[in-house]
Amino acid sequence: MEPSTKNKTSGCCDSDCCSDEKTATVSDSSSESIKKMVKEKYGQIALQSKTYNQSSCCGGTGSCGTDFTIMSDEYAAVEGYNPDADLGLGCGIPTQFAKISKNNTVLDLGSGAGNDAFVARSLVGENGRVIGVDMTDAMIDRANINVKKLGYSNVEFRHGDIEKLPVESGTIDVVISNCVLNLVPDKRKAFSEIHRVLKPGAHFTVSDIVLKGQLPKRLQNAAEMYAGCVAGALQMGEYLGIVHEQGFKNVSVVKEKKIIIPDEILSQFLSDKELIDYKNSESSILSITVYADK
Numbered sequence: 001m002e003p004s005t006k007n008k009t010s011g012c013c014d015s016d017c018c019s020d021e022k023t024a025t026v027s028d029s030s031s032e033s034i035k036k037m038v039k040e041k042y043g044q045i046a047l048q049s050k051t052y053n054q055s056s057c058c059g060g061t062g063s064c065g066t067d068f069t070i071m072s073d074e075y076a077a078v079e080g081y082n083p084d085a086d087l088g089l090g091c092g093i094p095t096q097f098a099k100i101s102k103n104n105t106v107l108d109l110g111s112g113a114g115n116d117a118f119v120a121r122s123l124v125g126e127n128g129r130v131i132g133v134d135m136t137d138a139m140i141d142r143a144n145i146n147v148k149k150l151g152y153s154n155v156e157f158r159h160g161d162i163e164k165l166p167v168e169s170g171t172i173d174v175v176i177s178n179c180v181l182n183l184v185p186d187k188r189k190a191f192s193e194i195h196r197v198l199k200p201g202a203h204f205t206v207s208d209i210v211l212k213g214q215l216p217k218r219l220q221n222a223a224e225m226y227a228g229c230v231a232g233a234l235q236m237g238e239y240l241g242i243v244h245e246q247g248f249k250n251v252s253v254v255k256e257k258k259i260i261i262p263d264e265i266l267s268q269f270l271s272d273k274e275l276i277d278y279k280n281s282e283s284s285i286l287s288i289t290v291y292a293d294k
Contacts, residue, residue, distance in 0.1 A: 030185075031163075031185040031186060035135065035161075035185065038135075038136075038183050071090070071091040071179060071209070071259050071287060072088040072089065072090050072091065073090065073091075073092055073093050075093065075115065075119070078093060078095070078096075078119055079119065079122045079123075080118050080119040080120070080121055080122025080123070081115075081118070081119060082114070082115070082118045082146060082150065084113070084146050084149070085112075085113040085114040085115040085117075085118055085142075085143070085146045086113070086115045087112060087113055087115070089112060089178075089179060090115070090116070090178035090179045090207060091178065091179035091207050091208065091209055091259070091287040092178060092179070092207025092208075092255060092257075092287055092288075092289045093116075093119075093178075093207070093289075094116065094176045094177065094178050094205045094206055094207045094289055095116060095119045095120055095123065095176060095205075096255075096289075097205050097254045097255065097289055097291055098120075098174050098176050098203075098205035098291075099174070099203065099205070100120055100123040100124060100173075100174050100176075101123070101124070101173075102123075102124060102125045102127070102128060103124060103125065103127050103128045104123075104124045104128050104129075104173040104174055105124075105128065105129045105130075105131070105171060105172055105173050105174075106120040106123075106124055106128070106129070106130045106131070106172070106173065106174045106175075106176060107130075107131050107132075107133065107165075107167060107172045107174070107175045107176070107197060108120060108130065108131070108132045108133070108175075108176050108177065109133055109162050109165075109175065109176070109177035109180055109181070109190075109194075109206075110133070110134055110135075110162065110177055110178070110179075110180025110181075110183070111132025111133060111134045111139070111143060111157060112132075112134060112139050112142075112143065113139060113142045113143050113146060114132060114142075114143040114146045114147060114155070114157065115178075116176055116178050117130045117132040117143070117155055117157070118130075118146070118147075118150065118152075118155070120174075120176060121152060121154065121155050124154070126154065127154075128154060129154050129155075130154065130155045130156075131155075131156055131157075131158060131167065131172075132155070132156070132157040132158070133157075133158050133159075133160045133162065133165060133166065133167070134157065134158075134159065134160075135159065135160065135161050135162070137159065140157050140158075140159050143157040144157055162180070162181070162184050162190045162193060163184060163185075163186050163189040163190055163193060164193065165193045165196075165197055167197045168197070169196050169197060170196075170197070170198070170199050170200070171197060171199065172197045172198050172199060172202060173198075173199060173202050174202065174203060174204065174205070175194050175197070175198060175202075175203075175204035175205075175206070176204070176205055176206065177204075177206040177207070177208070178206070178207045179207055179208060179209060179287075180206075180208075181206060181208050182208055182209050182230075182232040182233050182234075183232055184232075185232075187234065187239070187242055188242055188245065188246065191242055191243055191245075191246040191248070192246050194246075195246050195247055195248065195294055198294040199294070200294060201293065201294060202293075202294050203291065203292060203293045203294065204248075204290075204291070204292055204294075205254070205289060205290070205291045206289070206290055207255075207287060207288070207289045207290075208233075208239070208287070208288060208289075208290065209230060209233045209259070209285060209286070209287055209288075210233055210234060210235065210236040210239050210285075210286050210288055211233045211234065211235050211236065211283070211284070211285060211286070212235070212236060212282070212283060212284045212285075212286060213281060213282055213283030213284065214283055215230070215231075215278070215283060215285070216269075216270055216274050216277070216278050218269050218270060218274070219231070219266065219269045219270055219274075219278070222268075222269045230261075230285060233285065236253075236286065236288065239288075239290075240253070240290070243290065243292055247294070248292035248293065248294060249292065249293045249294070250291070250292060250293045251290065251291070251292040252290070252291050252292070253288050253289070253290055254289050254290070254291050255287075255288065255289040256286055256287070256288050256289075257286065257287045258284050258285070258286055258287075259284075259285040259286065259287055261285065263275065266278070
């Protein structure tokens with residue numbers, strides 16, 4: 001199925017565009033409930049274009065949703081970039097710091113439509129290999145459409161769970177991921193799986209969202225913000241602590257940037273007073289890119 005490229009500009013929503021889920025909260029924090037919500041949200045996004053995600057009434061400019069592209073970096077000048085695979089869902093460009101070499105085997109976690117996987121393929125060359133893993137069927141379908149169009153024989157996409165990767169132990173040179181690990185309920189298990197699949201001496205580079213200070217509770221728990229990588233975010237110290245706990249060495253933050261969420265999005269979840277208090281606080285949402293060796 002080809003993704004939708006429609007571009008609505010009206011300030012209201014059609015009945016089939018959005019529901020009342022903008023006010024939903026993550027009331028059941030069980031792993032399966034969170035995964036189900038993420039699958040449903042990203043299944044919808046997989047059928048849309050980046051432009052639609054940015055400008056539709058279900059994006060950040062309308063009245064009924066979260067713009068999932070506001071954290072993304074610009075890929076247009078990156079070698080290997082394919083616009084059909086870019087849904088604007090990342091919060092960094094992990095391949096910039098991943099030290100990917102020719103002939104490497106690279107694993108992309110939460111590979112989506114294939115954006116970072118195709119960039120990685122340009123770095124590993126014809127004799128390297130790239131494996132993408134995603135738990136959303138619609139994303140895998142879209143990635144496979146893209147890889148078929150590009151004619152790559154050394155890029156594959158597998159359906160799987162980051163907490164139980166469909167990858168053999170000790171077979172990967174580099175793991176990359178872009179604003180995905182926050183969506184994994186058990187982050188310790190996720191980093192344990194990354195450690196398992198990496199070869200001895202191999203490494204990972206992931207871009208992800210962390211917090212400094214405390215977000216307002218209603219913003220922290222908002223379902224759409226969870227699927228947008230915010231409400232699942234940990235404090236940066238806790239996040240890096242988990243990486244250390246799983247046995248990684250030389251852990252470093254190689255890039256950091258502050259994420260500014262527009263008031264029109266924040267106001268969907270916060271009262272006027274809560275919004276003012278949040279903006280006057282020292283709390284912040286950060287995108288970090290982390291490197292570590294096994």
